[in-house]
Amino acid sequence: MEIIIGSIIGFVAWFLFRYLTLGLFTVDQNERAVKTILGKAERVGSATTIQDPISEGLDPDEKTRYVYPQVRVIPPGGPYFKWPWEKVYKVNVATQTLNMAFDPEFPSANKNGSILEAVTKDQLNTGLTGQIRYRVSERNLYAYLFGVKSPISHIMGYFVSVLRERIANFEAKTPVSIPNETIKSELATSIDSSVVGISINDLRKNLRDLNERMDQECRTSAARYGVTFEASLITGIDPPPDVESALAAINTAHNQVSSDISLAQASADQKIVQSKRAVEIETLKAQAEIEPLIRLSTQLSDLKKNGSGALTAYLRNIRLALFRQPEQVFLELKK
Numbered sequence: 001m002e003i004i005i006g007s008i009i010g011f012v013a014w015f016l017f018r019y020l021t022l023g024l025f026t027v028d029q030n031e032r033a034v035k036t037i038l039g040k041a042e043r044v045g046s047a048t049t050i051q052d053p054i055s056e057g058l059d060p061d062e063k064t065r066y067v068y069p070q071v072r073v074i075p076p077g078g079p080y081f082k083w084p085w086e087k088v089y090k091v092n093v094a095t096q097t098l099n100m101a102f103d104p105e106f107p108s109a110n111k112n113g114s115i116l117e118a119v120t121k122d123q124l125n126t127g128l129t130g131q132i133r134y135r136v137s138e139r140n141l142y143a144y145l146f147g148v149k150s151p152i153s154h155i156m157g158y159f160v161s162v163l164r165e166r167i168a169n170f171e172a173k174t175p176v177s178i179p180n181e182t183i184k185s186e187l188a189t190s191i192d193s194s195v196v197g198i199s200i201n202d203l204r205k206n207l208r209d210l211n212e213r214m215d216q217e218c219r220t221s222a223a224r225y226g227v228t229f230e231a232s233l234i235t236g237i238d239p240p241p242d243v244e245s246a247l248a249a250i251n252t253a254h255n256q257v258s259s260d261i262s263l264a265q266a267s268a269d270q271k272i273v274q275s276k277r278a279v280e281i282e283t284l285k286a287q288a289e290i291e292p293l294i295r296l297s298t299q300l301s302d303l304k305k306n307g308s309g310a311l312t313a314y315l316r317n318i319r320l321a322l323f324r325q326p327e328q329v330f331l332e333l334k335k
Contacts, residue, residue, distance in 0.1 A: 215231065
């Protein structure tokens with residue numbers, strides 16, 4: 001009898017320790033947790049991610065495929081309690097950084113995760129280096145925990161596929177800045193054939209634009225996979241060694257052409273300004289010569305209005321004033 005009672009007491013003590021004491025858990029500051037009951041995550045009613053703003057960027061077809069239930073998220077703190085038939089999944093939601101060439105499934109790939117290869121629009125293999133910053137989306141933990149088997153591998157594959165597609169089709173917005181439209185039209189053929197056709201040049205000169213486009217392409221990743229891309233930082237684009245020297249020569253020629261165009265435009269602008277100033281000066285001189293004549297004409301018109309005698313007297317006074325100036329005057333007399 002004592003053995004039975006002791007066994008019962010021992011079982012009760014083990015049960016209380018196993019399912020009450022060990023059933024307590026906490027959530028760290030950088031973590032969020034989701035609890036499942038018999039394998040099913042606790043839902044927030046019938047709400048789905050389609051009703052959340054993170055799904056606004058999805059196409060109508062994607063909204064039918066990426067529909068996830070909204071689950072109850074356990075915030076930092078505790079202690080919390082769970083029953084034996086419940087399970088808690090904790091997720092780190094802090095921003096993390098990864099090399100964009102890193103492959104979680106095959107670490108030796110991409111030259112041990114150091115360089116990511118891509119093909120440009122002119123069929124050149126190039127190596128990309130850089131980083132991506134991402135964090136788990138607290139608003140779509142269901143997709144991260146239960147929607148994808150290996151979330152990090154999946155999002156890295158998604159990012160790399162989008163990046164390679166952008167590299168293969170990337171075109172610079174304004175390859176050459178030429179202010180004068182006439183010069184631009186005359187030199188467009190030669191410049192386009194020697195510079196714009198080299199996509200590696202475009203990529204190197206527009207890294208910021210490429211990073212911004214990648215951010216736009218990946219803005220729906222939270223609705224798709226429960227991961228938010230904070231930023232993509234492509235820092236280097238290295239062409240094949242046999243292409244590097246040719247690119248250097250092309251860049252030198254392009255810089256020389258751009259410099260000559262800028263100097264020609266500056267010289268033309270200077271000559272235009274000088275011509276405008278000369279026209280203004282000559283115009284002012286002409287106005288200075290015309291102004292006394294205009295005033296004299298006005299004066300004579302006013303005198304004529306007062307009668308023909310006033311005009312005759314005016315002419316006589318003018319003649320007398322002129323006669324005072326010379327020492328000798330020769331007059332023609334009528335016979």
